[in-house]
Amino acid sequence: MSDSIPRVTEIHAIPQQEFREGSQLDTARNVYTLLQVRTDAGITGIGSCYTSTDLVRAALGRLHDLIIGEVAIEPERVHEKLEQSGFWWGRGGTITHTISGIDIALWDIFGQVTGQPIARLLGGYYREKVKPYASLSMSRHDQLKADLEAAMARGFKAFKLGWGRFGRTGNPADDEAIIRMARQTVGDGEIMVDPGGSQQFWPHSYKWALRTADMLADYDVVWFEEALPPDDLEGYKLLREHSRVMISAGEVLTRRQSFEPFLEQGAWDIVQPDCTKVGGISEARHIAWMAYRHNILTVPHGWNTAVGLAADMHLIAALPVGKWVEYHQPSQVIDEIVVEPFQMDEEGMLRVPTKPGLGIELDWDGIEKLSYGTYKHD
Numbered sequence: 001m002s003d004s005i006p007r008v009t010e011i012h013a014i015p016q017q018e019f020r021e022g023s024q025l026d027t028a029r030n031v032y033t034l035l036q037v038r039t040d041a042g043i044t045g046i047g048s049c050y051t052s053t054d055l056v057r058a059a060l061g062r063l064h065d066l067i068i069g070e071v072a073i074e075p076e077r078v079h080e081k082l083e084q085s086g087f088w089w090g091r092g093g094t095i096t097h098t099i100s101g102i103d104i105a106l107w108d109i110f111g112q113v114t115g116q117p118i119a120r121l122l123g124g125y126y127r128e129k130v131k132p133y134a135s136l137s138m139s140r141h142d143q144l145k146a147d148l149e150a151a152m153a154r155g156f157k158a159f160k161l162g163w164g165r166f167g168r169t170g171n172p173a174d175d176e177a178i179i180r181m182a183r184q185t186v187g188d189g190e191i192m193v194d195p196g197g198s199q200q201f202w203p204h205s206y207k208w209a210l211r212t213a214d215m216l217a218d219y220d221v222v223w224f225e226e227a228l229p230p231d232d233l234e235g236y237k238l239l240r241e242h243s244r245v246m247i248s249a250g251e252v253l254t255r256r257q258s259f260e261p262f263l264e265q266g267a268w269d270i271v272q273p274d275c276t277k278v279g280g281i282s283e284a285r286h287i288a289w290m291a292y293r294h295n296i297l298t299v300p301h302g303w304n305t306a307v308g309l310a311a312d313m314h315l316i317a318a319l320p321v322g323k324w325v326e327y328h329q330p331s332q333v334i335d336e337i338v339v340e341p342f343q344m345d346e347e348g349m350l351r352v353p354t355k356p357g358l359g360i361e362l363d364w365d366g367i368e369k370l371s372y373g374t375y376k377h378d
């Protein structure tokens with residue numbers, strides 16, 4: 001092969017954490033890591049991992065000899081090489097989360113070198129716009145109505161309520177009161193509900209989930225997410241069969257092999273792989289196409305950075321059937337690290353980037369700020 005092919009020379013892990021004055025970078029709150037991949041051609045790519053930077057750095061140390069010097073414009077092969085090389089190193093965990101960021105950055109580089117946006121390299125644009133839903137935390141219970149109104153004012157037409165006290169007070173009427181308030185607030189906007197069954201020691205099983213799904217159907221909720229613990233295959237199969245609202249899950253699974261039984265046995269209506277966890281765009285694409293073969297919709301999990309959101313938009317644009325992407329609100333790691341914040345049109349839709357690679361311009365001042373001064377851009 002020609003020497004003019006760009007090769008990977010360095011990878012920098014950049015911690016990102018929501019900024020609070022007087023606060024410090026700490027492992028518990030640093031749940032995002034950006035990965036900058038540099039090449040001998042002077043082109044750099046950016047990726048994102050949904051995990052803390054200390055874990056990413058440990059994995060990068062282990063992956064170093066496998067990735068430095070590699071071809072920078074063959075994301076899928078390099079991703080598969082790294083993943084299969086990690087079979088003995090805790091595959092599916094930190095190693096896979098870190099490969100996710102490398103993979104996204106390599107797709108970004110591939111796009112810049114070829115002058116094409118990632119969606120085209122993935123097969124092409126089935127759609128030019130995607131529908132972001134404002135992903136809101138019910139842990140901000142007292143502010144939830146204000147959060148919904150702020151998201152509406154920003155142009156969102158779809159809203160997901162996640163975690164917080166839903167399913168945790170012991171009184172189903174408390175859950176219904178939240179959904180009633182949300183329906184009254186957003187009118188005919190789309191509502192999704194995510195109690196967060198991947199929290200440790202989630203106490204509910206099929207009967208609670210079905211009863212709650214019935215309540216949600218009365219409020220015309222679009223989907224019910226992670227109503228059960230993440231590995232409850234049999235529970236999800238039953239719930240999908242009997243629920244009137246769509247059933248979704250998959251955000252904590254990694255590697256396509258983990259998704260296979262759920263997809264092949266029809267356990268969900270919607271699968272929610274996270275590009276920044278499952279192994280990158282390459283792996284999410286395998287999962288999404290497997291889901292498509294079973295007529296299961298992919299809606300990427302994206303409690304995420306602007307880099308992860310951009311990756312999700314390209315992935316969804318390049319699937320035969322696709323609609324939504326998750327957009328965490330409020331979120332500094334999305335809105336403050338890009339030069340041009342994402343803007344919705346009057347229908348509440350986002351235009352998928354069309355510039356080369358991820359097609360976003362990073363605001364390095366914002367990234368430095370959210371790294372709490374631990375990263376200096378050069």
Ligand SMILES: [Mg+2]
Pocket residue numbers: 162194196225226251
């Ligand atoms: Mg969720």
